[in-house]
Structures are given as structure tokens and as C-alpha cells.
Amino acid sequence: xxxxxxxxxxxxxxxxxxxxxxxxxxxxxxxxxxxxxxxxxxxxxxxxxxxxxxxxxxxxxxxxxxxxxxxxxxxxxxxxxxxxxxxxxxxxxxxxxxxxxxxxxxxxxxxxxxxxxxxxxxxxxxxxxxxxxxxxxxxxxxxxxxxxxxxxxxxxxxxxxxxxxxxxxxxxxxxxxxxxxxxxxxxxxxxxxxxxxxxxxxxxxxxxxxxxxxxxxxxxxxxxxxxxxxxxxxxxxxxxxxxxxxxxxxxxxxxxxxxxxxxxxxxxxxxxxxxxxxxxxxxxxxxxxxxxxxxxxxxxxxxxxxxxxxxxxxxxxxxxxxxxxxxxxxxxxxxxxxxxxxxxxxxxxxxxxxxxxxxxxxxxxxxxxxxxxxxxxxxxxxxxxxxxx
Amino acid sequence: xxxxxxxxxxxxxxxxxxxxxxxxxxxxxxxxxxxxxxxxxxxxxxxxxxxxxxxxxxxxxxxxxxxxxxxxxxxxxxxxxxxxxxxxxxxxxxxxxxxxxxxxxxxxxxxxxxxxxxxxxxxxxxxxxxxxxxxxxxxxxxxxxxxxxxxxxxxxxxxxxxxxxxxxxxxxxxxxxxxxxxxxxxxxxxxxxxxxxxxxxxxxxxxxxxxxxxxxxxxxxxxxxxxxxxxxxxxxxxxxxxxxxxxxxxxxxxxxxxxxxxxxxxxxxxxxxxxxxxxxxxxxxxxxxxxxxxxxxxxxxxxxxxxxxxxxxxxxxxxxxxxxxxxxxxxxxxxxxxxxxxxxxxxxxxxxxxxxxxxxxxxxxxxxxxxxxxxxxxxxxxxxxxxxx
Numbered sequence: 118x119x120x121x122x123x124x125x126x127x128x129x130x131x132x133x134x135x136x137x138x139x140x141x142x143x144x145x146x147x148x149x150x151x152x153x154x155x156x157x158x159x160x161x162x163x164x165x166x167x168x169x170x171x172x173x174x175x176x177x178x179x180x181x182x183x184x185x186x187x188x189x190x191x192x193x194x195x196x197x198x199x200x201x202x203x204x205x206x207x208x209x210x211x212x213x214x215x216x217x218x219x220x221x222x223x224x225x226x227x228x229x230x231x232x233x234x235x236x237x238x239x240x241x242x243x244x245x246x247x248x249x250x251x252x253x254x255x256x257x258x259x260x261x262x263x264x265x266x267x268x269x270x271x272x273x274x275x276x277x278x279x280x281x282x283x284x285x286x287x288x289x290x291x292x293x294x295x296x297x298x299x300x301x302x303x304x305x306x307x308x309x310x311x312x313x314x315x316x317x318x319x320x321x322x323x324x325x326x327x328x329x330x331x332x333x334x335x336x337x338x339x340x341x342x343x344x345x346x347x348x349x350x351x352x353x354x355x356x357x358x359x360x361x362x363x364x365x366x367x368x369x370x371x372x373x374x375x376x377x378x379x380x381x382x383x384x385x386x387x388x389x390x391x392x393x394x395x396x397x398x399x400x401x402x403x404x405x406x407x408x409x410x411x412x413x414x415x416x417x418x419x420x421x422x423x424x425x426x427x428x429x430x431x432x433x434x435x436x437x438x439x440x441x442x443x444x445x446x447x448x449x450x451x452x453x454x455x456x457x458x459x460x461x462x463x464x465x466x467x468x469x470x471x472x473x474x475x476x477x478x479x480x481x482x483x484x485x486x487x488x489x490x491x492x493x494x495x496x497x498x499x500x501x502x503x504x505x506x
Numbered sequence: 507x508x509x510x511x512x513x514x515x516x517x518x519x520x521x522x523x524x525x526x527x528x529x530x531x532x533x534x535x536x537x538x539x540x541x542x543x544x545x546x547x548x549x550x551x552x553x554x555x556x557x558x559x560x561x562x563x564x565x566x567x568x569x570x571x572x573x574x575x576x577x578x579x580x581x582x583x584x585x586x587x588x589x590x591x592x593x594x595x596x597x598x599x600x601x602x603x604x605x606x607x608x609x610x611x612x613x614x615x616x617x618x619x620x621x622x623x624x625x626x627x628x629x630x631x632x633x634x635x636x637x638x639x640x641x642x643x644x645x646x647x648x649x650x651x652x653x654x655x656x657x658x659x660x661x662x663x664x665x666x667x668x669x670x671x672x673x674x675x676x677x678x679x680x681x682x683x684x685x686x687x688x689x690x691x692x693x694x695x696x697x698x699x700x701x702x703x704x705x706x707x708x709x710x711x712x713x714x715x716x717x718x719x720x721x722x723x724x725x726x727x728x729x730x731x732x733x734x735x736x737x738x739x740x741x742x743x744x745x746x747x748x749x750x751x752x753x754x755x756x757x758x759x760x761x762x763x764x765x766x767x768x769x770x771x772x773x774x775x776x777x778x779x780x781x782x783x784x785x786x787x788x789x790x791x792x793x794x795x796x797x798x799x800x801x802x803x804x805x806x807x808x809x810x811x812x813x814x815x816x817x818x819x820x821x822x823x824x825x826x827x828x829x830x831x832x833x834x835x836x837x838x839x840x841x842x843x844x845x846x847x848x849x850x851x852x853x854x855x856x857x858x859x860x861x862x863x864x865x866x867x868x869x870x871x872x873x874x875x876x877x878x879x880x881x882x883x884x885x886x887x888x889x890x891x892x893x894x895x
Contacts, residue, residue, distance in 0.1 A: 275764060279668020284785035289795070356795045366767070371781070372774045372790035374767040375664060378755070385761045392760070396673040401761035406678070406745045406803040414795040 125152035125205050126215040127226055130161045132321050133217035133240040136383045140391060152205035159185055166193055175201035202226040207233035216241045219324050220447050221489055224248050231255040238390040240266035242341045247440040248485050249344035264390040269338050270345055271386030272364035272377035288342055289366040291358040292335040293317055302421045308460035327450045331463050336428020340439050343432060350432045357415045380404055423464035436476030437488050444492035445470035452500050462503050469499045514541035514594050515604040516615055519550045521710050522606035522629040522655060529777045541594035548574055555582055564590035591615040596622035605630045608713050609836050610878055613637050620644040627779040629655035631730040636829040637874050638733035653779040658727050659734055660775030661753035661766035677731055678755040680747040681724040682707045691810045697849035707750040707770050716839045720852050725817020729828050732821060739821045746804045769793055812853035825865030826877050833881035834859035841889050851892050858888045
């Protein structure tokens with residue numbers, strides 16, 4: 118009997134993709150890498166092809182595909198673009214799709230995978246932020262597993278193991294607070310791109326690192342939790358915990374709270390998602406409590422970290438407001454990374470996108486694609502009016 | 507359909523007994539108090555009779571029974587002594603027995619309850635310390651639930667909910683460290699009874715409060731955990747956590763750790779044991795993380811707290827060594843509370859009892875009773891030779 122799961126990793130050259138391959142390499146009898154995909158890091162993708170020998174790979178641009186085809190010399194199928202992503206996410210020789218693309222781009226291939234009956238390990242939180250209702254309906258309809266890879270949602274999933282949904286009082290997402298937790302708001306205009314990319318705990322991609330610095334990442338996680346665990350915003354709280362040891366908690370209605378803890382290593386939640394409900398032994402670094410020394414907690418400052426407040430606001434507005442939030446945030450982060458707007462302008466741009474916005478309810482996939490595109494255009498225009506760089 | 511559970515509380519006037527009645531009073535449609543028992547606090551027992559109207563009560567001495575019989579005037583059956591305890595623990599109108607007697611006295615009635623097919627909520631940790639193997643064999647044979655009331659074991663039970671036994675790497679019991687955590691060992695001879703009764707976190711009975719000051723309580727909990735969760739001593743660790751917010755943890759073999767947290771209120775684990783697997787809403791004080799501020803951890807100092815080291819030693823010796831440990835400790839605590847020996851002599855007395863002791867394996871109930879009595883006699887004699895008071 119072949120117990121190997123066939124895996125497609127959408128975004129295998131990013132931080133989560135690379136850690137996923139590390140986990141897979143540890144369990145060669147459990148997993149077979151069927152497909153890998155990269156945005157533009159063809160060199161790393163080529164190394165991954167040599168090591169894991171997938172049946173096929175996807176790159177986003179034709180020019181990269183041409184280069185790669187020559188390199189692999191016919192041994193590996195090379196597909197291109199979003200069409201290629203959707204193709205490999207739905208093929209019959211795939212059991213589980215790891216969705217670790219960045220931003221809105223994750224939505225369509227993830228949805229296609231679910232509709233094709235694939236289990237999904239979800240690292241792309243934007244998928245649920247922009248299309249939570251559509252995704253969760255598809256998960257139920259096609260009876261697949263949607264397993265979170267984010268350390269916070271993995272923590273909550275672990276705390277909920279064996280528990281009843283109606284016993285939950287609230288979810289408590291922990292946040293490191295990012296590199297500007299103790300910086301006065303008056304100093305925020307001085308923040309450089311290099312400052313913002315210097316996260317205190319986790320090494321991650323640029324988009325998520327900036328989102329962590331603005332606390333928008335936590336806001337996106339709140340929205341993701343709302344869909345994954347089917348609880349309203351009023352039952353989802355955020356607490357600042359700079360040591361990032363407790364990855365998140367669940368408070369039950371009998372007054373008991375459960376937490377999941379660990380040394381900050383993404384391989385632990387990735388393995389949990391790939392192996393669920395198994396917990397095979399792995400030698401990831403254990404918590405040494407005599408070294409931990411202390412854990413501290415505080416409430417997030419919503420006046421200072423306006424992006425988190427905006428995420429709660431969008432969730433409260435409902436419908437496609439979170440699609441707008443995400444599109445405006447993606448534009449804002451791109452423009453900040455490109456040096457076109459200041460750190461303080463990120464929430465300004467999102468606030469402008471949400472102002473006077475009337476959300477659509479029961480939106481279709483096409484509605485979401487359209488609203489995303491419209492918001493990006495509006496946000497580009499608004500950014501051009503900002504005087505700050 | 508009558509969904510009420512009929513409860514017998516062995517030791518209803520103690521700290522756990524009173525908290526148990528508080529929990530029961532909150533859910534009158536779920537519980538019926540059938541029997542209550544007291545050592546000598548007849549006044550409080552009489553109040554409890556008036557409030558909860560049990561069918562019967564037990565007191566340990568005939569003189570107290572006579573007083574009580576006049577007071578209750580035939581409305582409530584009054585039984586006497588250990589025989590009375592065993593009688594009410596096994597009656598057909600009892601579904602669940604709360605075992606909250608103090609010390610070795612808990613063993614026989616708890617075993618009888620299990621043999622009579624009753625579920626047991628266990629607060630009397632000495633029962634498992636002295637007769638763990640016999641008790642667990644009886645639990646399996648009679649297919650009853652043995653649910654821990656101790657906050658540490660309740661925490662572990664909650665963390666294990668939905669998990670597989672073979673996924674566990676180790677249990678991590680937290681300990682407040684007691685009132686002498688930061689006191690130099692050289693000062694231990696100056697410790698008075700009043701000092702030792704002043705526990706920093708929990709309000710409890712005298713025996714357990716002294717055990718908390720010597721860390722023997724944690725040692726007894728390690729032994730209890732060994733039986734409740736069927737894991738060897740090598741997989742049970744103790745960590746000092748003075749804030750008593752994390753009540754205990756489970757580390758899994760995939761590197762993930764789960765913890766149960768809460769405001770220190772015994773009603774939370776008591777309710778969990780009484781209601782398991784339900785978690786009905788209760789308004790016990792929630793953790794306020796902005797008020798928690800910090801949690802700290804350190805390794806226990808086994809040179810300073812010799813009782814904890816002795817407990818691990820007895821567990822390693824196996825068989826009836828833990829029966830001896832417990833008997834010697836009970837004598838030592840009594841003598842310390844009576845002002846007859848110093849705080850520093852508590853481990854001396856236990857050490858003497860374990861020295862050159864050859865444990866019995868597969869001991870019967872009668873063996874345990876005999877070894878307990880012999881050890882008490884030896885410990886009394888040894889105490890008389892101590893020159894320290």
C-alpha cells in the first residue's frame with residue numbers, strides 16, 4: 118500500500134515553501150513532491166527540481182519558462198502563469214496543495230484546488246481575507262480539509278483539538294508587536310524600509326514582514342480566524358506578546374484557557390498541517406523553560422497601529438470590505454517597499470479605500486476579482502496624491 | 507429523563523469540598539448532593555446539610571455523630587468512620603464520588619467507589635501515590651472514569667484532549683515554588699509553621715500547604731501523573747512558575763507544546779472534572795492578559811527542595827517506595843505542624859524512611875495498609891531521635 122501523499126507546493130521558493138520542503142525531506146516515505154512553483158527565483162527552483170524531482174513546475178513568466186525548459190531538458194514538465202498554477206493544483210496526481218503564494222494571487226489556484234477535492238495547507242492568508250465565504254462554502258461542498266500553516270492558526274487548531282465549537286468563548290491571537298512596538302507614533306514617519314524589514318522574531322518574506330511591522334498581518338489573521346474557526350470578530354482578540362512563545366490561545370466558556378507554545382520555527386506548524394492528525398517525532402528545537410525566563414503581555418495600541426483597527430473595521434463592515442482592505446494594503450506595501458510612500462501613509466491609503474465603501478454581500482468570485490482590481494486602481498491614484506516621498 | 511448526577515463528596519468541609527459545593531450550587535439541574543462527609547467540622551457540615559439536603563452524611567467520630575443526630579433530628583442519615591465513608595462511596599444512589607479526603611485515608615473509600623463502578627473526581631493525590639497500580643487496575647477493570655481535580659492534572663487532561671498517548675514526549679508540571687522559593691537554604695531552619703502556611707497563590711488546607719512549601723506536593727503530583735497518564739518518571743518534568751498562571755503543559759514529539767492557563771481558581775478544574783466532557787458556561791474570573799504582565803520560569807532547585815528529589819527517587823525505586831514516601835511525609839508534616847520537628851527535618855525523616863528500603867512489587871491492598879502503618883511507626887521513632895525542637 119502506498120501511503121505517500123502527493124504534494125503540490127504553490128510558491129516553493131518563498132520562506133514557507135522552503136520550510137515545507139525541509140519538512141517533506143524529513144519524511145521521504147510519507148510525501149512525494151509532485152509539483153513546485155516559483156514566481157521568478159529560477160535558480161532556486163532549479164535546485165529544488167534536482168533535489169525533489171517533481172513531475173512538473175510552474176513559473177509565472179514565459180521568459181523564465183524558456184530558460185527553465187532548456188535547463189531541465191524535458192525531464193520535468195514546465196507550465197506557465199496563473200493557468201499553470203491552477204492546472205497543477207487540480208491534477209489527479211495531487212493529494213494535498215500547499216498554498217504559499219503571496220497576496221491576492223493565492224485566491225484562484227486555492228479555490229480551484231478545493232473544487233478539485235484537494236486538501237489544502239494554507240499559508241496564504243489573503244485567500245480567506247478576500248474570499249473567505251466562497252472558500253469556506255467550497256470546503257464544505259467538496260468535503261476537503263483546509264489546514265492552516267500560520268503559527269497562530271495552527272496553535273488555535275491544536276487548542277481546539279478534541280473540543281466542541283460551542284464551548285469556545287474567544288480566540289486570543291498573540292502578536293509579537295513587530296519592530297515598532299515601543300517606538301512613539303510621532304517617530305513613525307522616520308521609519309525606513311530597512312527598519313521595517315527587521316522583524317524581531319521571524320524571518321519571512323518582504324510582504325508579510327511589512328504587514329507584521331504595521332500589525333496588518335495580525336489584522337489579516339483575525340479575518341482568517343473568523344473564517345477558519347467560524348466565529349465573529351467579537352470573539353477574536355489580539356494580545357501583544359513580544360517573545361512569540363505562545364503562538365495563540367483559546368478561552369473556553371467554563372473559564373479555562375488553552376495555549377500552544379513552542380520555539381518559533383515554522384516547520385512545526387507546517388508539519389502539523391501536512392501530517393494532521395498525526396504527530397510524528399521531529400527534532401525541532403524544544404522550548405527550554407529555564408532559558409525562556411519570561412513571557413510578557415499587553416493590549417495592542419490601536420491608535421498607533423491603525424492597520425489593525427482598520428482590519429477590525431473591515432471585518433465589521435462585512436462582505437467585500439475585507440477584499441478592499443487587502444487590495445489597498447497590497448498596493449500600500451508595494452509602494453512603501455518601492456520607496457514611493459512613507460510607512461505612515463500605509464494606513465492612510467487603506468483608510469481612503471474603505472471610506473464610504475458599501476460592501477457587497479454574497480459576492481461571486483468574479484465580483485471579488487473586479488473589486489480587487491478596482492480598489493488597486495483607486496489606491497494607485499490615491500497614492501499619487503500623497504506628498505510624502 | 508433525569509440527567510442529574512448523584513454526587514457523594516468525601517471531605518465536604520475542606521477547601522476542595524467547599525469549592526465543589528459552590529460548583530454544584532451553580533448547576534442545580536445537573537447535580538444532586540447525595541452524601542457529604544466531614545472529619546470534625548460539624549458546624550459547617552450542619553450548614554451544608556441544611557443547604558444541600560443530602561440523604562446521608564458521615565463523620566469520623568462517634569461523639570460527633572451523636573451531636574449531629576440530635577441536630578438533624580432524623581431527617582438525614584448519619585454514618586460513622588471509615589466504614590461509613592466506604593458505605594456512602596458505594597451506594598446505588600451515587601453516580602460520582604468526589605474524593606477530597608486528606609492523605610492516606612483517601613485510599614480505601616476511593617478504591618471501594620471504583621470497585622462499585624462509580625466515576626471518581628480525585629482531589630486526594632495520596633490515593634495514587636500510595637496505591638497507583640491497584641487503583642489504575644481497578645479503574646480499567648470496572649471501566650470507570652477517574653478524573654483529576656488538581657489544577658495541574660486537570661491542565662494535562664485538557665491538553666491531552668483529542669490527542670494520542672503515543673504522541674506525548676513529556677508532561678511539564680508547573681510549580682509556584684511555594685513561599686520559600688527565594689529563601690536561602692541556610693535560612694530554612696528558621697522557618698516557622700506560620701511562614702510555611704502562608705502560600706503565595708492558593709488558599710488550601712494545612713497538609714497540602716506545607717507540602718507546597720517543601721515542594722513535596724509537586725513530588726506527589728509527579729507520582730500521581732505517572733499513574734493517571736501512564737508515563738514513566740523520565741517523561742515527567744517540573745518547572746517553577748511563580749505566577750501559577752500556566753497550570754501545566756504537555757510537550758508532543760513533533761516539537762509542539764500545549765498549556766492550560768487560567769486565573770488560579772480551583773472551581774475551574776473541579777467543574778471540568780464534574781462536567782467532563784462538557785464545558786458549560788461559568789462566570790469564574792477570566793485571565794486578563796494586560797494585567798498578567800509577565801510569566802517567569804526556572805528549574806526547581808533539588809538541592810534546596812529535597813522533598814521533590816526524594817519523590818523522584820521513590821518513583822524510580824518503584825513498587826511500594828512511594829507508599830513509604832507518603833507515610834513518612836504525612837508523619838513529618840503532622841510533627842512540623844505540631845511544632846515537634848523543624849521544617850528542615852521534614853526531608854530528613856523521609857530520607858530515613860527510604861534509606862535501605864526494598865520496595866514490594868505487585869503489592870496487595872493489605873500490603874499497602876501494612877507498609878503504611880509500619881512506616882508511620884518507624885517515622886515516629888525516628889522523629890523522637892531528632893534534637894531540633
